[in-house]
Amino acid sequence: MPDNVKEYRIPRMRTVKEAAAEIKKLDANTAVTEWHIRQLAVQGVLPRVQAGKKLLINFDSLLEYLENPTAEKFRPKQQATRPGIRPIH
Numbered sequence: 514m515p516d517n518v519k520e521y522r523i524p525r526m527r528t529v530k531e532a533a534a535e536i537k538k539l540d541a542n543t544a545v546t547e548w549h550i551r552q553l554a555v556q557g558v559l560p561r562v563q564a565g566k567k568l569l570i571n572f573d574s575l576l577e578y579l580e581n582p583t584a585e586k587f588r589p590k591q592q593a594t595r596p597g598i599r600p601i602h
Contacts, residue, residue, distance in 0.1 A: 525572040526562065529554070532572055536579075550575065557589040 554561040
């Protein structure tokens, strides 16, 4: 590859349901649920992207969190809010 061409690593973005299913494939006896994954995203522990009505998370970040949940990078960065709902003033 030429020196001036930048290589990009495409993030493995998954819906909450897809992420839970992939974890279930990796570990059939897992206790990690869709609800728990969704709460991690909603609380700001995991970064998230709202795509229409779907909540997308980076699957690799989820696995990293499950491996080391006390890491500094996983401290909530914002007030917990539900995606798509804004406060009424």
